[in-house]
Amino acid sequence: MADKAYSGYLNPKYVPRADLIAAFYLEPAAKVPFEEAAQAVASESSIGTWTPLSTLSKKMKRKLHARVFSLNKRTGIIKIAYPLALFEKGNIPQLLSSVAGNVFGMKEVKNLKLLDINFPNRYIRSFKGPRFGIQGVRHILKVKKRPLLGTIVKPKLGLNERQHAQVALQAWLGGCDLVKDDENLTSMRFNKFEKRVRQTLRLRDKAEKISGERKAYMPNVTAPFSEMMRRAKFVKSLGCEYAMVDIVSVGWSALQDLRDADLGLILHAHRAGHAAFTRNPRHGISMLLIAKLCRLIGFDQLHVGAIVGKMHGGKREVKAIGEEIEDTIIHKGKGHVLSENWLNIKPVLAVCSGGLHPGKIPELVKAMGNDIVIQMGGGVHGHPFGTRHGAIAARQALEATMKGIPLKYATMKHFELAIALRKWG
């Protein structure tokens, strides 16, 4: 029965033109031939189901069915071309319900990972992309060339509003450009959103006056939609430049509206929770694709991993994600499964975060380039002399790296950095 329902979805001679193309890694279930599992995926993610239908005409099928046009049993990679008519433009949830929907649960597959999507021009044009992008962020922060330096107020939770603002102040005065809330800090009993934002922005102004540099705060507005929007508008009304959101926990529908509301805020995307479905190399959805969706929708900054930190994520993968969100033309290979042409969609600033400390800055900048935010929480607040000295050490490491000075030489002039490196090597 299955054979009949899924037949016709394989066509190795097909040459995609304006189609949307998805690349999957596929392991069929026991006793299911690879070709059949591949066709089952193409069927279920376009117009078919497990049994032939009285209501599906041949003409309809010819016009709308997806086609497996590339299939490699050795690598497990299949490529499927989807007619663009299968997708509602500008609707990310609909896209995901199609190509990242039922397919993961089908009995015909044992493992299935959506690795990449190539979006055709007409689909890309239905999205705005980032309002600011890398250049916009640099312009606002008046930092032309070097990576931005950021920290997360730590501990994640526990500080009250006043303490939070004080920690932020110390980080800014030490040399951080950006200070953000952590992913689970929203509006707590002991640290209310409005009060925290007011107090932290007041000390941001103070930090700007003292340092003579631009400083920015990224408050976490993660919440049910209308509360999230209320908080975003509130921070904007106080002269805050940023809103940060936990993109995975919040979800695509609300993220699109947050962007489309065009509040004039730089949007910072934290990816907490992504590894529930991105980490397994054989099943789920790739972080590369999540990053592409963030660029399409229009986040200005996105966490991509740290290469060298506390989180899982190899150098090749993190580099590929960085390129995907920062370059205009993407070529296949080196972690990119499919090519992409981003047209006039602005580049997103990659945020490297998770277990970083000053000693890791040279390697990070070498791998990722200057267009990144180097963000360290523990690596700043864990400094034996406290937050301010931790931020000073990080800035020292960054300035030395920009001048090409090895950190071991920089420590001769900079005792804060020397202390940090003694602690973390």
Added chain:
Amino acid sequence: MADKAYSGYLNPKYVPRADLIAAFYLEPAAKVPFEEAAQAVASESSIGTWTPLSTLSKKMKRKLHARVFSLNKRTGIIKIAYPLALFEKGNIPQLLSSVAGNVFGMKEVKNLKLLDINFPNRYIRSFKGPRFGIQGVRHILKVKKRPLLGTIVKPKLGLNERQHAQVALQAWLGGCDLVKDDENLTSMRFNKFEKRVRQTLRLRDKAEKISGERKAYMPNVTAPFSEMMRRAKFVKSLGCEYAMVDIVSVGWSALQDLRDADLGLILHAHRAGHAAFTRNPRHGISMLLIAKLCRLIGFDQLHVGAIVGKMHGGKREVKAIGEEIEDTIIHKGKGHVLSENWLNIKPVLAVCSGGLHPGKIPELVKAMGNDIVIQMGGGVHGHPFGTRHGAIAARQALEATMKGIPLKYATMKHFELAIALRKWG
């Protein structure tokens, strides 16, 4: 270093009271002791990070840190108690960013699955739960005891508005109570949302007149938030009782607002995409927990699997999910890792869907009880004589099952059912 940062998060003597409790399956990374990995999870999901912090006071830590209070190396299951102050009430994205956030990506763990959460009373009370629930839905549809019978218009995509409405009409006339859009059908070039809803509701009225039964249509409003709300309000204005949403693709922030808007629509949750993170038994998030979140937020109907269909999902798991959303007191065991007291949160109607046909109804009802929607797409439209006869066959199988008549006897009186069983056995 890691030892020091994570120490103090294990306390087997701790007895949770008003804490929120999470159960995880845990496999530590190579060379990481089980206890250390467990503490790393408790730390990262509450107030800690990879290195000790100058900014974290002892008092703060005592008050707010999570505690691994149960740990079983053999089964891999750990239980963590979180002080309730770590969570913002009524904010599901914040909850997930905490307990289902960074933890999945930590280097200390190889695999980690969030199996279950026990929500304390005070947390549960910050949510509305379903507006209608099982009794509300039964009241509106005037079906007192038997399972509801539903179908999905098939093919998923391809029909225009008129054809879509016609297929729905045939399904209703054959005996379906409910007809729904498929998960990837929103507003397409060839099938526009407004036009489809208008035409389908017109034929619903016709079906009600002819059949003398209540009939309902579940249009898919999956979209970016404001468009989703516009569509939901539109269907309500036309006298539609339902809105259906792809919960995973849409995301929690928008789902909470859809519920809280209290539009007076029965909310139907399709779970397309869940298997990207629920299917692997060793990593990700359990479907049981997703179901609990849907009940908390307040969906009235939720896809739970079919036990016997095209999708992955064992009998024990699907039964446990059904109980979790339909019972008030949940005991540990039989697929439930933790207990729960749902207080006055209404029960959610379980929807069984995915590869069903009339022949599977007796087994399904035996396993799941009467409080379900039996939903079949291919199992109706794949009938050799078409949709109407397919729906007739399904209704015949359902009525026979309710009377305790084996289907093989029912086929003697009902040729539509006989044809269906000959095809699908």
